[in-house]
Amino acid sequence: MMAIRELKVCLLGDTGVGKSSIVCRFVQDHFDHNISPTIGASFMTKTVPCGNELHKFLIWDTAGQERFHSLAPMYYRGSAAAVIVYDITKQDSFHTLKKWVKELKEHGPENIVMAIAGNKCDLSDIREVPLKDAKEYAESIGAVVVETSAKNAINIEELFQGISRQIPPLDPHENGNNGAIKLGRSETLAWLPGRPAATGQELSLEKTPEKSAMLPPNGLWGVKCTWEGTC
């Protein structure tokens, strides 16, 4: 049995830190020296295995330029995870990262997984942000942290694997109060686009409309689950 989960992920951070380059490396294994600044946001997907599940990342790469800041809530709202990127050669970008974390804590989804990427680690000879500082900060906010290089394909897969590991697995054999949903053969949970579902909210099952399931206590963050095979 394999569950496919769609996980909305957004990338946030200063302009020029390498958000688009990270996504491009992860999805297409490609690096473009002349990549243009993002206008608004761009969208890509990639599916990776995680234990007994497949995680389909729905990746929203936001524009880092200040004039686009007000659009960000559209992308982090309903996200299962946020990748907040700074450039290890620019201390300012690390300050901006802290502002994003504050905004996420105040206005983002309650259970959002935060992953910090210190990008451009191929330029460590001109680094301004010590890895130790990033690790201490990440620990203080309970975030995953890794230094990456989109250019040299360092730790890009690991960054997304780190997110996957933080997403609690769904257990189709549990039910009710302890947090999972029992589904029959080939049943599909309704998609809850763009908003976390409330605790205990009822979901209709698309293929068996007479049945319903209760959401786990911590909500599902807009996750669509397709169970294949027999439960």
Ligand SMILES: Nc1nc2c(ncn2[C@@H]2O[C@H](COP(=O)(O)OP(=O)(O)OP(=O)(O)O)[C@@H](O)[C@H]2O)c(=O)[nH]1
């Ligand atoms: N040396 C090095 N350069 C990188 C790396 N990642 C990105 N760059 C370069 O940094 C510049 C900005 O990269 P982008 O991916 O456009 O940055 P961004 O954060 O998406 O920028 P916005 O779209 O404006 O928010 C480009 O010239 C990239 O080629 C990296 O890992 N190492």
